[in-house]
């Protein structure tokens with residue numbers, strides 16, 4: 218068996234022109250598929266940045282909320298009601314909204330403002346510089362050092378600015394695990410300062426974040442909150458809801474899906490076509506092998522091997538290319554939101570196997586049908 | 596009959612159906628023996644290639660039997676016939692059918708590789724046969740770099756590499772010049788033919804008739820007579 222596969226390998230690889238064309242087709246398809254799905258994965262990941270960074274186990278919100286950026290304010294009584302639910306260890310309000318900062322050089326910059334509960338500072342970020350207590354001082358803000366940080370002119374401790382016509386001063390520089398999607402820098406402050414500085418509606422609570430007494434209490438808490446007319450989601454559920462929203466309700470998912478299908482079809486047609494030509498050109502050789510004494514099954518193995526080998530090589534090259542391009546893009550564009558996940562790789566792998574399967578199916582059908590006697594007919 | 600290599604009995608083969616039905620082989624019976632070089636000679640379209648294909652397990656006849664080693668090869672399963680072709684028969688095709696993407700020695704090693712002999716060992720054995728046919732120094736070249744006569748020798752080396760009992764040549768000299776053709780057939784007779792081997796050659800090249808032990812004439816799908824030698828010796 219090893220021997221005939223080696224023959225198959227040589228027939229394939231020594232046919233340099235065809236082999237190159239096959240590889241280009243598959244590499245290109247894998248590259249496009251991985252790029253598209255990686256960008257999508259990156260976007261989904263970033264879209265949940267607030268949820269991941271705050272880290273609360275349970276989130277209470279209006280049922281109509283789809284993404285953390287568009288919260289729907291809730292009245293204060295909900296907070297009291299949540300606090301009185303059996304199984305809730307504590308529950309605190311969280312503000313999340315958009316403000317407009319004016320830098321010292323007069324430039325305006327949109328920012329995301331997160332207001333942490335004054336009493337507990339639940340959800341506070343890790344500070345790289347400064348002291349978390351300083352957040353209580355007058356006009357204090359903590360800036361997140363992420364890829365958007367330079368848009369605020371790389372502020373240092375003590376840097377002053379204006380936010381929605383109020384004074385602001387940086388008292389801390391923080392880091393978070395996930396950068397934001399929307400290209401705006403993030404400022405943390407206290408809940409009360411946030412609702413005071415940023416114009417808001419009558420209701421001010423964006424989210425209520427809950428620490429349950431134990432994980433077993435979560436279903437009961439969710440049920441109680443539902444009876445209040447609100448929705449409680451665990452962190453993972455919230456992230457899933459956000460993903461679902463971007464996938465199915467924004468057109469983004471559909472576009473990515475379309476592009477992926479197109480890449481797949483392009484890759485399939487280039488590779489399938491080339492492989493078919495390759496088989497046709499070698500048909501006589503396969504016939505000769507049969508005449509010499511190769512069994513039909515051995516010829517099938519040869520073709521499967523050729524198709525699989527090409528597919529896997531192209532797969533590796535496509536992923537390599539995508540990784541290089543994403544790395545380069547991130548060097549130039551720090552906020553570039555692409556992320557190669559195992560799901561993407563697995564998905565592209567399955568697609569490549571389908572390409573290989575279809576190509577070899579066509580080849581096998583041809584080769585099975587040849588009669589060794591046909592080689593005498595030119 | 597220990598000496599009998601192939602016994603063909605009442606072979607019939609036609610192509611097409613209805614109006615287009617043409618008989619390529621009509622009721623052909625003959626015997627070929629070990630140690631002999633048997634020619635089949637006849638005009639173009641007389642059914643020679645068809646007959647060779649039937650006795651070598653390549654083309655199934657419509658009726659009749661081919662007995663090799665006391666076995667009717669056309670009663671075997673597809674895989675068994677493939678094994679028969681691989682182990683018992685060496686076929687030198689008229690236009691060689693060498694693989695341009697493999698080296699000469701790899702081409703010659705194909706039957707051994709198909710017999711699952713280890714790759715390097717196959718190449719070693721193939722190399723010996725290239726030496727026998729006198730083109731060892733061309734071993735690492737692709738066959739397209741070789742002359743017609745040299746390619747013919749590669750095809751012969753490939754056909755004998757697995758030491759088949761029955762060696763079949765279809766028009767071995769058709770695409771060679773007279774002198775090269777003669778030399779190759781002479782070489783085959785002297786070096787390849789032996790007591791345990793039967794060589795059947797299809798040709799209408801009278802310049803090589805002198806090397807035949809027997810010549811069978813074929814016309815219009817029938818064996819019309821034996822023009823040299825008699826019957827198979829027992």
Ligand SMILES: Nc1ncnc2c1ncn2[C@@H]1O[C@H](COP(=O)(O)OP(=O)(O)OP(=O)(O)O)[C@@H](O)[C@H]1O
Pocket residue numbers: 594610611617618619637638639640641642643644645646
């Ligand atoms: N696959 C086929 N389909 C239809 N007719 C065929 C087929 N193969 C052979 N024939 C016919 O069978 C007859 C015998 O053909 P064959 O090739 O055996 O002749 P041949 O003696 O080898 O001729 P040549 O000397 O030209 O090689 C011819 O009439 C040919 O047209």
Ligand SMILES: [Mg+2]
Pocket residue numbers: 643644645765
């Ligand atoms: Mg012929």
